[in-house]
Amino acid sequence: MSFSLRVGQGFDVHALVQGRPLIIGGVTIPHTHGLQGHSDADVLLHAITDAILGGAGLGDIGRHFPDTDPAYKGADSRVLLRAAYDKVTQAGWKIINIDATLHAQAPKMGPHVAAMAANISQDLAITPQDVNIKAKTNEGLGYLGRQEGIAANVVVLLTA
Numbered sequence: 670m671s672f673s674l675r676v677g678q679g680f681d682v683h684a685l686v687q688g689r690p691l692i693i694g695g696v697t698i699p700h701t702h703g704l705q706g707h708s709d710a711d712v713l714l715h716a717i718t719d720a721i722l723g724g725a726g727l728g729d730i731g732r733h734f735p736d737t738d739p740a741y742k743g744a745d746s747r748v749l750l751r752a753a754y755d756k757v758t759q760a761g762w763k764i765i766n767i768d769a770t771l772h773a774q775a776p777k778m779g780p781h782v783a784a785m786a787a788n789i790s791q792d793l794a795i796t797p798q799d800v801n802i803k804a805k806t807n808e809g810l811g812y813l814g815r816q817e818g819i820a821a822n823v824v825v826l827l828t829a
């Protein structure tokens with residue numbers, strides 16, 4: 670019996686602005702600012718979407734869900750993630766695990782990572798233990814340190 674393994678990686682960043690909710694990993698986090706975007710701007714789910722599409726050789730989020738398409742204005746990124754997951758599974762791939770890092774000077778993500786992992790595991794048919802979410806400040810440095818935005822890096826392992 671033989672099987673294939675492939676790695677995917679994803680990155681995303683969105684600007685922090687006033688007057689938007691802060692939604693990360695499908696969790697609404699109390700904060701003074703939220704992320705700007707065409708969709709709900711869920712930076713973590715976008716990086717995961719890119720990682721699973723990339724690992725499966727299916728391009729990127731913007732190719733499947735263009736930010737010029739009014740259909741995705743204000744979109745729930747969990748819906749986009751599930752749609753991308755369907756494409757990945759139709760191509761024959763299953764997800765083994767996800768490891769993610771959020772780069773956020775503030776707010777603290779620690780209290781919210783379990784809820785994020787629960788959402789993501791539901792959407793990708795894996796267990797919460799297969800979804801590891803870490804958070805780092807940017808030690809006050811650069812645009813992330815100045816709280817001008819929040820970024821996410823993700824690695825995923827796929828099998829077929």
Ligand SMILES: Nc1ccn([C@@H]2O[C@H](COP(=O)(O)O)[C@@H](O)[C@H]2O)c(=O)n1
Nearest residue numbers: 773774775776777778779804805806807
């Ligand atoms: N937005 C954040 C940033 C960090 N954390 C937690 O704090 C720890 C230390 O972060 P440093 O950037 O100072 O190394 C980090 O390991 C996280 O546990 C957080 O929850 N939310």
Ligand SMILES: C[C@@]1(CO)OP(=O)(O)OP(=O)(O)OC[C@H]1O
Nearest residue numbers: 706707708715731734735736741
């Ligand atoms: C998700 C999409 C589509 O609404 O738009 P944004 O919310 O702006 O997010 P981005 O990370 O730029 O990803 C791609 C887009 O096509």
